[in-house]
Amino acid sequence: MLRRHLWIVAVSALTIGVVPVRAETVTVTIEKMMFSPAEISARPGDTIEWINKDILAHTATVKGDWEVVIPPGKAASAVLKATTSVDYYCRFHPNMKGRISIPSQ
DSSP, X not given: OHHHHHHHHHHXXXXXXXXXXXXXXXXXXEETTEEESSEEEOOTTOXXXXXXXXXXXXXXXXXXXXXXXXXXXOEEEEEOOOSSOEEXXXXXXXXXXXXXXXXXX
């Protein structure tokens, strides 16, 4: 009986004060050949949405990992899977650069 009681206390201690973290959507606007804001903070599971207000297509590319193509006048998004901060750029316009910072736990 004592063992069962200790197990219940241990499980209760693990669940008290636990608040589920909700995924968020972080928006980046592309305008005048720039990502704005150029640096964002997001957590794994968050959705990053790029809104392209330019008349040219752009990408959000992490070299060797992933790429999102954003057509002119449209939006595109991706769910963040990275667990460390990443730098990205537009493959069509390499001078366009952005950063997704992952806060430490």
